[in-house]
Amino acid sequence: MDATTTVALAPAPPPERHDARLAGDLAIWIFILAELLAFGVFFAAYAFARANDPALFAAEQLALNRSAGAINTVLLLTASYFVVRAVHAAEAGRGHRGARWLLAALGCAAGFVAIKLAEYAAAFEAGISLSSSTFHMFYLSLTFFHFMHVLLGMVILGALWVNARRGRYDADNMNGIESGAAYWHMVDLVWLVLFPLVYVIR
Template sequence: MDTACTTDHAASPTFQPRLAGDLAIWIFILAELLAFGVFFAAYAFARAADPELFALGQEGLNRNAGAFNTLVLLTASYCVVRAVHAAEAGRGRQGAPWLLAALGCGGAFVVVKLAEYSAAFDAGISLSSSTFDMFYLSLTFFHFMHVLLGMVILGALWLNARQGRYDPDNLNGIESGAAYWHMVDLVWLVLFPLVYVMR
């Protein structure tokens, strides 16, 4: 059975593993993940030094808002995957509504996060109010800026998809944009439980 599978793959001239998207975007993604990793490690060390302060700071966060933002980012990633699959199937224009939906999800994240920031600032929270507040604002705002950049990318992908620019022979752009958005989603899936939930 194993021999047959090996023979089938060897006999297929079109079976060629490739990197989805552009190499440059993957280098950028790895650099960004490294930056977030350093941030997360610093947060963990600071929390270990003063767990009571961090637990008190977490009590003031809106976990429902964080959970909602987790849902909308996951939904956005699903929509992006559908758009990529449409392009792979030669139906690039059909991916445009999915990209628009992903863009809408990104917009919902931004609105909710801005509401959180507004409530935090009204409560007197700032970068200097406590170590936890400094990490919360720094980490979430750094991610927030990545969401905004991701929305710009999604907007460009949507315009290109509407014009039918993506097909099985031209996937580099949409795959690169999708990879970036999935990175944004992945970071939030670590950030949300780390900052909002874990006690």
């Protein structure tokens, strides 16, 4: 039997398996789903109230700073991009590079917070409060609820940054950074619904 025949009769190697796995911890996904449900209830209540008084909502929407909202949208999307790059860097074993991406994401988040605080300051200076109108009650409640999630996201990103600098993430230890990234993407996703709903759609 020649070498060619031997090769032909040799068993083919088993196909490479790619087992599907949930990115991050199951607990963070349960938390994310619960938070999305809470925001969904808020959004539905806002839509119902708007349908009952569209003229009031349209008029008071005009006073909102849509430019600030648009800049904040860009900041959150950019932060999410940086977080994705950080996860890829960690998976490749380049923790210090991942830490730099996380620091950049934190910078974007800080920009969002600064702009949002300026918006709140302007609103309070104009005498706007939760009791000013139905629209302002929803505007302040929805955006502040999201604002608190951004602050929590910054705490998470800060913890991920510290761990990435210490080289704690690699291809075999991705649970922490993937869980944090999933939470941040949820914060981003909620804003992508909140911004057009409250600031733009009339």
